[in-house]
Amino acid sequence: MTAQLLPFKTLVYDYCGLVLEGIAEDRLRKIVHSNAKQTGCQNLKEYERLIRSSGERFQQLVGQLTVNETYFFREPEQLQLLTEVLIPQVLAQKIDAEPVRILSAGCSSGEEPYSLVIALHELYGRRTAELFQIDAGDLDLTVLAKAQAGIYSEFSFRGVEDSIRQRYFTPQARGYELAEHVRKQVNFYQLNLLAEEYPVQLADYDIIFFRNVSIYFDLETRRFIHNKFNALMRQQSILLLGSSETMGNDLGVFELVEHAGQYFFIKGDAYRPVSSQALSWLQVPADNPRDADFMPLAAAHVEIAQSSEPVLAEALTESTEQASLTHAVMNFPFADLGSIQQLVHDGEQQRALRLLESFPERSEERYAVCLLKSWLLLNMQAFSEADELLEEALTLESWSVDAMLMKGMIYKWQERLEEACQWFKKVIYTCPECWPAHYYLADILRNQQQLDSAMKSYQTVLRILSANPSAGKCLVWIPLPLAVADAVFLSQRHTAQLASTLQTIRVND
Ligand SMILES: C[S@@+](CC[C@H](N)C(=O)[O-])C[C@H]1O[C@@H](n2cnc3c(N)ncnc32)[C@H](O)[C@@H]1O
Incomplete structure (x- = not known):
């Protein structure tokens, strides 16, 4: 290394963490020599003085040194993991109407965050705007300007199906212009990941994408950034890196987990995939409660996986599973409804929904189809569609516990608490052992300050679960909406808190 380059390396490293060694050093050498010449400097020492005195010149140099390589639908398996596995779980965790918040950190010219929007739009359609909020940040102002313009050359479309390009882009003289509704869905920020302060809007993320950026940083910088992310992420959240970088980023800040051969990091334990979740399932540590009203779908899998027949489980993981299931749906409706139910219980929401769509409207299994579909729609927060199907199910089976429980859940989620209570009471009337109805009723009563009644319900x-941990069988088609372990843990905690509050009130009286 030439000693002349050292000040440039140090300045850039201290500012944004880029390590300029090897190929990057060669690049630095060419760039500083060329810049010095263009700016009329006699030598590198003079150019160094120039960039030290001019923020603009320094930013320009940094922009030339960043590697902005990106394209649409890069690492599509990760996008699939996001849309088909992680997002449904995040939506299922939501207890309010807040959108799912996603950050693309080091977004370059926008292909990554826009790919997220397109992938989500493919599944959630117009509801994408209300369900998701997507922020994106990069150090380099030039790429951010390109991202905001939303016009891309052929080069950005390496991983894109023609049909996607046709539907989301319009050909122009200068390239392909991205549809406005997609552009409007991403908020771009200038973001230096090494800064002490990030823009205040960057907070409360459910998911952070940090792909193909950490490779330019050393261990210390990566650890600094992980800690910054930790502060930006919700208690239960997910961090995704590029598949080749993930192992080198297991720095002890987040937990590294694996799902179907794909690795990602989690904060909290709600999104731990089934295989590792099963290990910790028996005991919920007191300092790390899963304080969720709705069971993550991955958790539902644990309970089903234990009881499901291995033959069926294997059949479902075959590579030709989709084709064979579809085939079976056409030929043996009843058996296949069971397979679809298995998919629902396994959290394979999109596939289950697609298969349910292919069921004839007037089939004998219409009642079960309505329930399974409602469950999937409920987890996607498509409440009115779910409610419509529940009404249909109730005309077919007026005392359906599955349908009544879901009615209560919908109203609870929508804060129509009186109606929610009525439905939960109907469930309890029909099936007194249906502990989820008692649990949700208790939650509502607690929030309404009906402390005595809430405590009794918890x-x-x-009582039901200690007598029979597998109670809840009154739900015929849908999975338990809350894991038994969570229900026990949370009921114990709320009971203890309520007892102490009631005690204090009595003493003060
Ligand atoms: C190779 S691109 C990755 C783009 C996209 N994430 C992807 O995977 O396709 C790396 C991006 O990281 C940005 N970057 C580098 N250092 C950064 C820093 N300290 N803060 C924010 N962004 C940075 C660069 O400007 C560049 O646009």
């Missing part, structure tokens, strides 16, 4: 949950 105690009922504990």
